[in-house]
Amino acid sequence: MAFLEITVPPLPHYIASGLNSIPQDGQHPSRSNIQVFDLLITKSGCFYIGEEDARFEVNVGQAVILRPDRYHFATKACSELTYTYWLHFHVGGEWELIKPVSGAAVSLEDPASAHMPTETFVVEPFKMRIPQFTTLLHPEKMYELFDQLHQLQANAHISSVRFAQQQLFQEMLHQLAASAETDHASASRACAEKAASYLRQHYREAVTAKQLGDELNFHPVYIARCMQKEYGCSPITYLLRLRIGQAKLLLLQTELPIAHIAQEVGLEQAAYFAASFTKFEGMSPRTYRQQFSHRL
Structure with a gap:
């Protein structure tokens, strides 16, 4: 299964939607480079469409997302009257279409990716992953959302109505993502999320790769591969980023000694804490705190 992976923020933006009919022996129109994503959901009947080397037979309760930069073409005429919901949306940030393949094992450590820009509070982007083609878990719910969009059109x-449309669209994306949760491709995400949850609960403790593997009942290399795929870093780096983030809050909100803060976030050695903090933030913990000190 291919997935559309969108980096958020910014959130994908709703443009327009509607309901089309394709007569018996008719075809979905062929189009090229329409510059927006096209979400198509079959309400009744079935239609056939292709994109590059992919071919989709979209039956009742199924959805397909067509890229904005490709040629889309009908591959077969409809055998019956077919109704399809359509929705155009725009992605203002980064996105890519991913076709999952089994990758090579990754290292448990990736110090090269540890450095992050110096900011008081970092807004960390996350990945929104929705299937390009899927059978909806709750098709009637999706039909209802489309009907609500139509009523608001x-x-x-009115600005408040546009905002309401965006909210409905976000719920649609949630429904699409939920439809793929039972797919094998979500196993990687589930593993990574479990690992991240464990690290967030135990970041004050000394956590090893073996301990993490024992807790999750997965091999440490598999966990590392999953976290690299979902979060772009190894468990070790994820844990270190988390500890540094917590340390920044304590430096900003308390007067605790730096050595004490190091212990609070699970780094017993103050020298290692200072070196790690400097590597991530480009300045020492002391300098970071001083930049927010009150000046008369």
């Missing part, structure tokens, strides 16, 4: 010139 007459007043779409």
Whole structure:
């Protein structure tokens, strides 16, 4: 299964939607480079469409997302009257279409990726992953959302209504993502999320790769591969980032000695804490605290 992976923020943006009918022996129109994503959901009947080397037979309760930069073409005529919901949306940030393949094992450590820009509070992007083609878990819910969008369209010139449409669209994306949760491809995400949850609960403790593997009942190399895929770093680096983030809060909000803060976030050796903090933030813990000190 291919996935559309969107980096958030910014959130994908709803543009327009509607309901189309394709007569018996008719075809979905062929189009090229329409510059927006096209979400298509079959309400009744079935239609056939292709994108590059992919071919989709979209039956009732199934959804397909077509890319904005490719040629889309009908591969077969409809054998019956077919109704399809359509929705155009825009992605303002980074995105890619991913076709999962089994990758090589990654290292448990990746110090090269440890450095992050110096900011008081870092807004860390996350990945929104939705299937390009899927059978909806709750198709009737999706139909209802489309109908609500249609009802709002007459007043779409009002800002509050546009905001309501965006909220409905976000719920659609949630429904699409949920439809793929039982797919094998989500196993990697589930493993990574479990590992991240464990690290967040135990960041004050000394956590080893073996301990993490024992707790999750997965091989440490597999956990590392999953976290690299989902979060872009190894468990070791994820844990260190978490500890440094917590240390920044304590430096900003308390007057605790730096050595005490190091212990609070699970780094017993003050020298190692200072070196790690400097590597991530480009300045020492002391300098970081001083930049927020009150000046008369």
